[in-house]
Amino acid sequence: MxxxxxxxxxxxxxxxxxxxxxxxxxxxxxxxxxxxxxxYYHMPSAWMFLLxxxxxxxxSAMFLVRxxxxxxxxxxxxxxxxxxxxxxxxxxxxxxxxxAWGTWWxxxxxxxxxxxxxxxxxxxxxxxxxxGPGSDKLAAGVALFGxxxxxxxxxxxxxxxxxxxxxxxxxxxxxxxxxxxWFCVFAFLLLFMLLMTMRLRLEExxxxxxxxxxxxxx
Amino acid sequence: MSATPFGRSLWLVxxxxxxxxxxxxxIAYTTLFFAASCVLVFAFALVREGRAPEGGAAGILWxxxxxxxxxxxxxxxxxxxxxxxxxxxxxxxxxxxAIYVGKLLGIVALLVGTEVVLVPLVVFLFNARLxxxxxxxxxxxxxxxxxxAAVGTLFAAMLVRARSRDVLLPxxxxxxxxxVIIAGVQGTTALLQPNFDAALVRFWLLLLVTFDxxxxxxxxxxxxxxxxx
Amino acid sequence: MAALRAACVAAVVIGGAAASTALAAQPPQPQxxxxxxxxxPAPEQIPAAPLLIGAYVVVLGGLFAYVVGLSRxxxxxxxxxxxxxxxxxxxxx
Numbered sequence: 001m002x003x004x005x006x007x008x009x010x011x012x013x014x015x016x017x018x019x020x021x022x023x024x025x026x027x028x029x030x031x032x033x034x035x036x037x038x039x040y041y042h043m044p045s046a047w048m049f050l051l052x053x054x055x056x057x058x059x060s061a062m063f064l065v066r067x068x069x070x071x072x073x074x075x076x077x078x079x080x081x082x083x084x085x086x087x088x089x090x091x092x093x094x095x096x097x098x099x100a101w102g103t104w105w106x107x108x109x110x111x112x113x114x115x116x117x118x119x120x121x122x123x124x125x126x127x128x129x130x131x132g133p134g135s136d137k138l139a140a141g142v143a144l145f146g147x148x149x150x151x152x153x154x155x156x157x158x159x160x161x162x163x164x165x166x167x168x169x170x171x172x173x174x175x176x177x178x179x180x181x182w183f184c185v186f187a188f189l190l191l192f193m194l195l196m197t198m199r200l201r202l203e204e205x206x207x208x209x210x211x212x213x214x215x216x217x218x
Numbered sequence: 219m220s221a222t223p224f225g226r227s228l229w230l231v232x233x234x235x236x237x238x239x240x241x242x243x244x245i246a247y248t249t250l251f252f253a254a255s256c257v258l259v260f261a262f263a264l265v266r267e268g269r270a271p272e273g274g275a276a277g278i279l280w281x282x283x284x285x286x287x288x289x290x291x292x293x294x295x296x297x298x299x300x301x302x303x304x305x306x307x308x309x310x311x312x313x314x315x316a317i318y319v320g321k322l323l324g325i326v327a328l329l330v331g332t333e334v335v336l337v338p339l340v341v342f343l344f345n346a347r348l349x350x351x352x353x354x355x356x357x358x359x360x361x362x363x364x365x366x367a368a369v370g371t372l373f374a375a376m377l378v379r380a381r382s383r384d385v386l387l388p389x390x391x392x393x394x395x396x397x398v399i400i401a402g403v404q405g406t407t408a409l410l411q412p413n414f415d416a417a418l419v420r421f422w423l424l425l426l427v428t429f430d431x432x433x434x435x436x437x438x439x440x441x442x443x444x445x446x447x
Numbered sequence: 448m449a450a451l452r453a454a455c456v457a458a459v460v461i462g463g464a465a466a467s468t469a470l471a472a473q474p475p476q477p478q479x480x481x482x483x484x485x486x487x488p489a490p491e492q493i494p495a496a497p498l499l500i501g502a503y504v505v506v507l508g509g510l511f512a513y514v515v516g517l518s519r520x521x522x523x524x525x526x527x528x529x530x531x532x533x534x535x536x537x538x539x540x
Contacts, residue, residue, distance in 0.1 A: 020503065035495035038502040045506065064443035084513050092502040099498050112400065119393035126389055132381030141376055141440045145369065145394045148436060191510065198517050205524045212531040
């Protein structure tokens, strides 16, 4: 693991431990009361859920063009994180929605395309696991379509009438709400990089193992 | 008409597929029958007191197209795999995009042939006044079909040599084309509204066209990149 | 070929941007979207605390579970690597 890993991991852990305290001190919201505070974890998860398929898509494109295994490993790692952060987003969202909107789920543009993006992440992982040889390139092709879905998720709330809060909410947050939010965003971003690093290390070690098996046979 | 290598290759691929299909009609008949069975199963499942629900027509039509499309894609590329013709095509000096577009148009033709029977069937079973606005209907159905086929042709071609390809095609294809299917369903539903709103239908049609453009362009690039071995 | 690829990628990006602007130019008409109507109690009656705590438990628990799972996988592969390396050394003698 790189040198910055352990200090960063410690920092990240501390930030996550502190975050509930910061969030508890933030004020309640006028129409939603206390439950909106789910948002301090829901939104950073959602942003990571949007970031991961973009990383996956760009890495996949680079892999298809250059053919370097490092790009492929990064794409696979990012796909796993898509599924992880997608799950967190799609669970915390409905928990908030149940209270704020009175319903667990609506089939509006953002939620539907988010669910779709999550399923594309699963499809990538299933393909890597069961597709046999050559599935690295196939999965890269699928990842491109997953990446194209992301801007659609993001802008959909602005163009369709939907009960999901639009993207104008974040820039207009008052300071007492903004500070804990950006703190959590930074914590999640740091976690994202740490998880990517760990997952990449796993893939590199697996490749080393394959080389060793080959060397053993010789 | 000056036939460029692209145009000539495209025509050759398309003509081959159409010729094979016209002679055997195997995929056309099986796809059509399967699609009709889908519609009937849904109709029976949703029947209440001897009458099928009228609001279900749009969704059922597009589900039948999606399922039948998967079947058609699988069978078409299975045929290619058995004779190794896809490999032969890729080894030939044909430009790759021409191969992709040729196969795409073949699949679209197959699906449109199925829809020609499917849409009247849905109209008949669900009392759906789809033919009130035939040009809008044609636009929506064609737009959705092209979007679906664009991604489907790419993925089916990519999976030709993969393990578990039969089950992997739906797993990969359906999430990606869900936006297209939704737009198709919403557009078709808009056509069935008693107070017809052309602006609404136009919105969904424009969205379908956007998907088609983005998907076809992306698929062209990906086909080139993935199929070069 | 590289120029064709670059052109394709550029077309996709421009197509995506054009799509967004086109959609912006067309104000969306009111859509009757399917919303599940359940016998859901009025929002004020659903207690917020269990939902809030549940959400945080899910996130922290999920992240922790993933990290633990990842460490385990990494540890297992590293063990295999060490085993093979010592095996190769042994045979090399």
